[in-house]
Structures are given as C-alpha cells and as structure tokens.
Amino acid sequence: MTPEHVIADxxxxxxxxxxxxxxxALCAAIAARRAGASVIVLEAASKFYRGGNTRHTRNMRCAHDAATATLSGPYPEEEFWDDLLRVTEGETNEQLARMMIRESKDMLDWIAEQGVRFQPSLGGTLSLGRTNSFFLGGGRAMLNALYLTAERLGVDVIYEAEVVALDIDTDRFRAAIVQQPDGRLRVRGNALVAAAGGFESNIDKLVEGWGEIARNFLIRGTPNNRGTVLDLLLAGGVDSIGDPTQCHAVAIDARAPKYDGGIITRLDCIVFGIVVNTNCERFYDEGEDVWPKRYAIWGRLVAAQPDQIAYIIFDAKSANLFMPSLYPAIEAASIGELAGKLGLDAERLSATVTKFNTSVRDGDFNPDILDNCRTENLTPPKSHWARRIETGPYYAYPVRPGITFTYLGVRVDHEARMMMKTGGPAQNMYAAGEIMAGNVLGRGYAAGIGMTIGSVFGRIAGSGAARHAAQ
Structure with missing residues (x-):
C-alpha cells in the first residue's frame, strides 16, 4: 500500500x-469526449453508489414547443421562465436562467441520444405531465445509461477517488490530488469540470449557516456531498455565489435515515390535509399552489418550527390521493387518539382540527387544478383543496426538513466557466450541476430543475473544456 503522504502521478x-x-459530470464527460477530448471522471463513491443525488431523481424539466409521446402538451420558454421567477422570487441570474431554458429545449433529444429512455409522467399530486419528462427506471437507470455511453466512447472512470486538493496556478487548473484506498494520485489535465455537488451532507458546514437546528435536518441524498471541492475552489480564488442557508429542502418522513433516504421518503400529501407543529398550530397555507411549485418550501418552513418537526394530518377521504412514503402513515380512530400516538396534546389538536373544519367553504374538489375549496376567516388560510377532516380513520405523517442540495457555489458565466474573485473567467476551469446551481436558484425550487441545470451546464462545460484543451 502506498503511504498516504506519497503521491503517484x-x-x-x-x-x-x-x-x-x-x-x-456525465453530461460534461460525454460532451467533451464527443468533441474529441480525452476525459477522466473522478467519482468519490464506489461503483455501486456512484452518481450522487442523481440516483434518487425521477424527472427533468425542459422547455418544448409541442406534445410528445411522453409529454401531454407544450411548455414554452416564457412559461418556464415565469415558473422559475415565481419560485426564486427574482433571486436568479436572468441571463443565465434564460440561456438554460433556451438550451433545455434540445436536451431531451440529446439525453435520449445518450441512451436514456423516458416514460409518461406519474399521476397523483405531481401535475407534471406537460412540463417534466420522467426517466424510465428512475435516476439510477438514467445514470447507468450515461455511464454505459461514456465508457463506450472511451471515457476513463475511477471510483473511490476523492479529490482532496487542487493544483491551481492563479486562474489555471493543473492537476487534482485524489485520495484512493491505496494512496494518493495526481491526475493532470488541460481543463477541469467541477461537478461534485453541494455540501448538504456536511452537517458541521450546515450548522455554520443555519445554527444548531441543522443537526435535526435529514439529508435526502448522498452522504458524499461534503463540499470539499467547493472549498478547494473558493480557496483557490474562484468567486462564490449564493446564500449558505438557501437549498432545495422539502418535508420528508421524520422516520427516514439520516442520509440517502431518497425520493421515497418525500411526502406529497400536504395539500390534502393540514400541517401542525408540536404546539398543534398550523403555520402556513397548505393549499397555496400546485404541489410541484411549492413542495420545496416546506423543508424551510418545518425548519423554523420547534424541534424542527411537524405533522401532516388528514383523513380517510385523502388516503389514496397521493404516492405514499416508504413508511406507513400513523393511523387512529379519532383525532384524540392520533394526538396520543404522535405525542401531541389531544385537546389542542382537536381544537385546531375543529377550527379548521368550521372555516372550510365547500366547492368542487379537484386535486389536479387550483380548485375552489378554501377556508374563510382562518389564519393562515388554506387557499385550495380545503376539505373537512372528519372521516375516520385519521392519519398522520411526522416530517422533518430533508435537504437535497445546497445553493452556495461557484459563480459561472454563460460558457460555464468559473469566475475568479479578481473579476475575470478562469482560463480552463468549468462547473456544472449543484456546485453552481446558485447562479440560477437563489432560492426556491421547481420540480425537475436540478436535473435541467446539471444537463444543460454539463454539456456546455464539457464542450467548452474540450475546445480549450484542443487549443
């Protein structure tokens, strides 16, 4: 075994x-290789756990002009931009965001050319049949297809290869120092594409931004995204962008594992019930908008509650309207009994449910649109899908903030080149995916956009890196 301090070239x-x-990373590698470059991929995980958060994805959001075999209608660029503007509340680089949206129109065909297959979207609360394309077999199947294509093209891949240092000369990448099980290796290159994710699995780093409440957060994705590469780049003079507390954070089942629970721990039933904290108080409008546009606000909302936990309460009428979590709902014959099983005050929870029921104004319930079932004289209101919780048995899911990925990252230009703190672009350093997502996502999230950022900027970064290397 090579001693750790010895570096082999x-x-x-x-x-x-x-x-x-x-x-x-794979989109960048494939694009660079198709442009004639020699390419190596350094993956910190083992082969089985390769792919970071992509393993847990299901779909991507791309603009398109007409219905397809797997999409029910057009999704124009301007509508995509409006959706992004709404969820980010204007915290986005408009030039980069519009470029991403424009380039996304070609991505579905390009991704399919790399061997990825799509299926019609799922039903339930997702409401994504027109806007998002779903991978046949999910994220792992998509990854397998991309890896197969990359390897057939001649891309080299090293697993269990954690980058622990970067050799950067002013604004030029020279080599990556890689820790492997049997020692350290220097991998030299004419260009770098950093696509190593955010820092969501580094709890101590989350605490720096969020405070001690971050220790109650659950991490939906890979335990490998610790922000090491981001820290190395920032220390090497690359400019940063984003807020360390902004992230893709959703409400997930509180019984999920600390890391790597994935998509099956997410809960899509909030719109069909009410959400209360440990004081049995509602704290936000559960029916504000269609779920794909608002589901990612709930992680942050729950993070602001006592002990960073909340409870979704619903009844038998709604039990089959959504995709369930990996864990079964907690069931009881009465609200009082349900409170006991949750460790909540039965009298308080019953009073909250009664107050909600009294405020409900009947309408035409429709889970697929912004219907007219709402509350009156209730704070906070429930704007849509409000139905009385009165039909037993009664159900609950405990939820905690589930962090998917963080938005603090490296600043890039329209060619995916990293921008230096001195003001100009790096000579040969590019970035794609979560490590630069803060350029587009200053806050908020819309379903599937993380994969769009990764695919679009990955292809741009790989192509640009190959052009630079050729020069």
Whole structure:
C-alpha cells in the first residue's frame, strides 16, 4: 500500500478532468469526449453508489414547443421562465436562467441520444405531465445509461477517488490530488469540470449557516456531498455565489435515515390535509399552489418550527390521493387518539382540527387544478383543496426538513466557466450541476430543475473544456 503522504502521478495527462459522478459530470464527460477530448471522471463513491443525488431523481424539466409521446402538451420558454421567477422570487441570474431554458429545449433529444429512455409522467399530486419528462427506471437507470455511453466512447472512470486538493496556478487548473484506498494520485489535465455537488451532507458546514437546528435536518441524498471541492475552489480564488442557508429542502418522513433516504421518503400529501407543529398550530397555507411549485418550501418552513418537526394530518377521504412514503402513515380512530400516538396534546389538536373544519367553504374538489375549496376567516388560510377532516380513520405523517442540495457555489458565466474573485473567467476551469446551481436558484425550487441545470451546464462545460484543451 502506498503511504498516504506519497503521491503517484497518473501516467496520462487528460484533456479534461471531470470531478463528480452524477448527471452533470456525465453530461460534461460525454460532451467533451464527443468533441474529441480525452476525459477522466473522478467519482468519490464506489461503483455501486456512484452518481450522487442523481440516483434518487425521477424527472427533468425542459422547455418544448409541442406534445410528445411522453409529454401531454407544450411548455414554452416564457412559461418556464415565469415558473422559475415565481419560485426564486427574482433571486436568479436572468441571463443565465434564460440561456438554460433556451438550451433545455434540445436536451431531451440529446439525453435520449445518450441512451436514456423516458416514460409518461406519474399521476397523483405531481401535475407534471406537460412540463417534466420522467426517466424510465428512475435516476439510477438514467445514470447507468450515461455511464454505459461514456465508457463506450472511451471515457476513463475511477471510483473511490476523492479529490482532496487542487493544483491551481492563479486562474489555471493543473492537476487534482485524489485520495484512493491505496494512496494518493495526481491526475493532470488541460481543463477541469467541477461537478461534485453541494455540501448538504456536511452537517458541521450546515450548522455554520443555519445554527444548531441543522443537526435535526435529514439529508435526502448522498452522504458524499461534503463540499470539499467547493472549498478547494473558493480557496483557490474562484468567486462564490449564493446564500449558505438557501437549498432545495422539502418535508420528508421524520422516520427516514439520516442520509440517502431518497425520493421515497418525500411526502406529497400536504395539500390534502393540514400541517401542525408540536404546539398543534398550523403555520402556513397548505393549499397555496400546485404541489410541484411549492413542495420545496416546506423543508424551510418545518425548519423554523420547534424541534424542527411537524405533522401532516388528514383523513380517510385523502388516503389514496397521493404516492405514499416508504413508511406507513400513523393511523387512529379519532383525532384524540392520533394526538396520543404522535405525542401531541389531544385537546389542542382537536381544537385546531375543529377550527379548521368550521372555516372550510365547500366547492368542487379537484386535486389536479387550483380548485375552489378554501377556508374563510382562518389564519393562515388554506387557499385550495380545503376539505373537512372528519372521516375516520385519521392519519398522520411526522416530517422533518430533508435537504437535497445546497445553493452556495461557484459563480459561472454563460460558457460555464468559473469566475475568479479578481473579476475575470478562469482560463480552463468549468462547473456544472449543484456546485453552481446558485447562479440560477437563489432560492426556491421547481420540480425537475436540478436535473435541467446539471444537463444543460454539463454539456456546455464539457464542450467548452474540450475546445480549450484542443487549443
């Protein structure tokens, strides 16, 4: 075994070194290789756990002009922009965001050309049949297809290859220092694409922004996204963008594991019930908008509650309207009994449910649109899908903030080149995916947009890195 302090040189210098192993990294690697570059992918995980958060994805959001075999209608660029503007509340780089949306129109065909297959969207509360394309077999199947294509093209992949240092000369990448099980390796390259994710699995780093409440957060995705590469880049003079507390955070089942629970721990039933904290108080409008546009606000909302936990309460009428979590709902014959099982005050919870029921104004319930079932004289209101919780048995899910990925990252330009703190672009350093998502997502989230950012900027970064290497 090579001692840790000894660094062996890789026998080859690559045109493009890609750090990361998920969607963004693979799109970059494939694009660079198709442009004629020699490419190596450095993936910190083992082969089985390769792919970072992409393993847990289901779909991507792309603009398109007409219905397809798997999409029910058009999704124009301007509508995509309006959706992004609404969820980010204007916290986005409009030039980069509009470029991403424009480029996304070609991505579905390009991704399919790399071997990825799509299926019609799922039903329930997702409401994504027109806007989002779903991967046949989910994120792992998508990853497998991309890896197969990359390897057939001649891309080299090293697993269990954690980048622990970067050799950066002013604004130029020279080499990555990689920790492997048997020692350290220097991998030299003419260009770098950083696609190594955010820092959501580094709890201490989350605490720096959020405070001690972050220790109660659950991490939906890979335990490998610790922000090491981001820290190395920022220390090397790359400019940062974003707020360390902004992230893709959803409400997930509180019984989920600390890391890597994935999509099956997410709960899509909030719109069909009410959500209370440990004081049995509602704290936000559960029916504000269609679920794909608002589901990602609930992680932050729950994070602001006592002990960072909340409870979704609903009744038998809604039990089959959504995709369930991995864990069964907690069931009881009465609201009082349900409160006891949750460790809540039965009298308080019963009073909250009664007050909600009294405020409900009947309408034409329709889970697929913004219907007219609402509350009156209730704070906070429930704007849509409000129905009395009165039909037993009664159900609950405990939820905690589930962090998917963080938005603090590296600043890039329209060519996906990293911007230096000195003001100009790096000579040969590019970024794609979660590590630069804050350029587009200053806050908020819309379903499937993380994969869009990774795919679009991955292809741009890989192509740009290959062009630079060729020069």
């Amino acid at each position: 890789h026998p080859l210098t690559y045109d493009v070194v890609v750090v990361g192993g998920g969607n963004a």
